[in-house]
Amino acid sequence: MTISNELLDELLKGCKRPEDLLGDAGLMKELKVRLMERMLGAELTAHLGYGAGAEPPPEQANRRNGVATKRVKGSDGEVALSVPRDRDGSFEPELVKKGQTRIDGIDDKIIGLYAAGLSVRDIQAHLEEIYGLRVSPDLISRVTDAVLEEVRDWQHRALDRMYPIVIFDALRVKIRDADSRMVRNKAVYIALGVTREGEREVLGLWIADNEGAKFWLSVMNELRNRGVQDILIAVVDGLKGFPEAITAAFPETTVQTCIVHLIRHSMNFCSWKDRKAVAADLRPIYEAPTAEEAARRLDDFEERWAGKYPSIAPAWRRAWAEVTPFFAFSAAIRKIIYTTNAVESLNRVLRKTLKTKGSFPTEEAATKLIFLAIRNFEKGGRAVREWVAARNQLAIMFAGCFDA
Numbered sequence: 399m400t401i402s403n404e405l406l407d408e409l410l411k412g413c414k415r416p417e418d419l420l421g422d423a424g425l426m427k428e429l430k431v432r433l434m435e436r437m438l439g440a441e442l443t444a445h446l447g448y449g450a451g452a453e454p455p456p457e458q459a460n461r462r463n464g465v466a467t468k469r470v471k472g473s474d475g476e477v478a479l480s481v482p483r484d485r486d487g488s489f490e491p492e493l494v495k496k497g498q499t500r501i502d503g504i505d506d507k508i509i510g511l512y513a514a515g516l517s518v519r520d521i522q523a524h525l526e527e528i529y530g531l532r533v534s535p536d537l538i539s540r541v542t543d544a545v546l547e548e549v550r551d552w553q554h555r556a557l558d559r560m561y562p563i564v565i566f567d568a569l570r571v572k573i574r575d576a577d578s579r580m581v582r583n584k585a586v587y588i589a590l591g592v593t594r595e596g597e598r599e600v601l602g603l604w605i606a607d608n609e610g611a612k613f614w615l616s617v618m619n620e621l622r623n624r625g626v627q628d629i630l631i632a633v634v635d636g637l638k639g640f641p642e643a644i645t646a647a648f649p650e651t652t653v654q655t656c657i658v659h660l661i662r663h664s665m666n667f668c669s670w671k672d673r674k675a676v677a678a679d680l681r682p683i684y685e686a687p688t689a690e691e692a693a694r695r696l697d698d699f700e701e702r703w704a705g706k707y708p709s710i711a712p713a714w715r716r717a718w719a720e721v722t723p724f725f726a727f728s729a730a731i732r733k734i735i736y737t738t739n740a741v742e743s744l745n746r747v748l749r750k751t752l753k754t755k756g757s758f759p760t761e762e763a764a765t766k767l768i769f770l771a772i773r774n775f776e777k778g779g780r781a782v783r784e785w786v787a788a789r790n791q792l793a794i795m796f797a798g799c800f801d802a
Contacts, residue, residue, distance in 0.1 A: 435480050437493050442482040445489050450482075460486050460695035470499055471533070474727060508533075508541045513750070513770035542766055549769045553602055557624045561591040562792050562800065563734060564601070565656075566614070566640070569745060571764050573605070581757045582607070587617060590735070590744060594800070596785030600744070601626075605761050611639030614756050618647035630796050633735050634720070635659040641720055650799070654735055655720035657684045658742070664710045674709070676703065683714070689725040693718075709748040727795075730787035747775045 443449045446460060454461055465480040479494060491498065518535045525533055532679045563712040568585045575582050591600040601621060602719060606613045612639070629651045634640045661680055668676050679699050686692035700711035714721065751771040758764040782788075793800045 403464070431479060437570060438479070438491055439482055441491050442484065442489055460484050460488065464571075468494070470494060476532075479783065484713075508538055509545065509770065512538070512542050512767065513774055516754070543762075545766050545770065546762060549765055549799065552769065554624070557601060557621065557626050558591075558593060559625060559797065560594065560628040560630070561578060562594060562630045562789070563592040563633065564629045564631075565590045565592075565735075566617075566644075567656075567745065569748060571605075571752060571768075572755075573761055573764055574757060574759050576760065584761070584764075586748075586764070588744065589617065589621065592782055592785075592791075594784045596789060597780040598744075598776070598782060599780065600776065603765070603768055603772065605764060611637060611643045614640055615643040615646060618643060624648055628799055630792060630799060631723075631731075631735060636760050649674065652723050653720050654723050655717045656735075657721070657724065660714060660717060660721070663713060667707045667709050672706070676707070679703065684721075684724065686725065689722040692722075692725055728787070728791045730784060731791055733784065734782060734788055744772070744775050747771055 439450060442462065446454065446462065447458065448454045450462065450525060461484065463483040463485045465482050468479045468481050469476055470479060481491065481494065483489065506526070508521060508794050516524065521538055522533060522535070526775060566587070566589055568587050570583045571586055573580050573584045574580070585606050587604040587606065589603075591599045591601045593599055602617070604613075604617055626648075629644075629648050631652050631654055632644050632648070633654050633656050634644070635656050644651055644653055661677065661684075664676065664680060665673050679702060682695045683692050683699060686695055696711060696714055724735070727735070748768060748771050751767060755767070758767075
């Protein structure tokens with residue numbers, strides 16, 4: 399539809415200043431209101447079968463019954479709409495539904511601000527300052543609570559039959575306990591899969607009191623129930639019993655300890671001034687071309703540092719069964735599973751969102767915010783870098799499983 403210049407000139411005839419066009423009482427706001435009222439009137443005409451000012455069909459009892467004023471909130475602030483009515487109340491407008499009090503994506507704005515980590519009070523202040531809208535805390539809660547239905551659908555969706563790589567991780571959040579009313583640290587479990595096409599996909603999130611192998615087993619069983627039949631490589635942290643939990647559900651999966659977690663664990667034993675030197679001496683271990691060479695370099699490391707930090711080398715040896723699969727992989731695959739860049743970038747997004755929250759009143763409140771952060775993370779790009787080389791290697795190493 400093209401608007402003629404003559405019509406535009408007629409509309410702009412009384413506009414002398416910018417506020418005459420864009421202000422609270424300006425043309426744009428009035429035009430939007432008038433257009434919406436015309437559309438509502440057209441809807442009632444379609445419902446009754448006759449137009450305003452026309453005679454109704456004689457056999458029809460239902461008639462127009464004036465208008466009702468309805469105040470709705472939009473990106474232009476709060477406006478008053480004249481909504482036409484019918485006598486028997488059967489008219490159900492589509493443009494602005496009965497009971498609807500918000501238009502122009504205000505719900506999306508509230509959810510977007512909530513996803514950025516703003517508190518309810520901050521969202522109230524932002525909407526009033528930018529849009530001139532006064533919204534209640536109850537309204538903000540109702541809008542964000544609508545996300546929970548989306549979370550439930552997302553959490554129970556069907557998954558792919560096979561994932562070449564799945565990275566399991568957990569982070570800590572503070573949540574108020576419903577019974578004791580005390581704030582406690584709880585674990586948020588994340589499973590981040592890499593699909594056959596090389597795209598990152600968060601398979602789910604779970605909240606529990608502690609990160610434990612028993613709970614991870616329930617997560618594995620849930621993944622199986624949602625359609626996952628095989629995981630080629632599972633990357634995990636150093637949690638005791640975690641590999642057994644994975645292989646109990648996926649017996650053929652290669653379990654790989656996250657090298658970054660091992661390095662960070664090693665740094666916990668070091669004084670600040672020695673960390674750089676210790677990290678440099680650990681590098682030859684995980685950069686070794688073979689498992690045998692890595693074992694020799696671990697011996698060299700222990701010989702140098704055992705006197706000062708006797709706990710580091712034994713920690714690597716305890717995890718060695720889950721470290722050695724790493725050395726059978728090509729550089730392309732190592733690059734994905736060594737740094738776990740995929741999950742680290744996700745964790746950065748989550749920490750940035752969560753850092754504004756001292757604690758959450760409920761697990762549901764934490765789930766809403768974390769889910770929205772995950773949704774924003776996946777919108778930012780899901781492709782794994784240099785996947786083609788890694789995919790070709792995986793197709794050879796796991797022949798029959800990758801293409802099944």
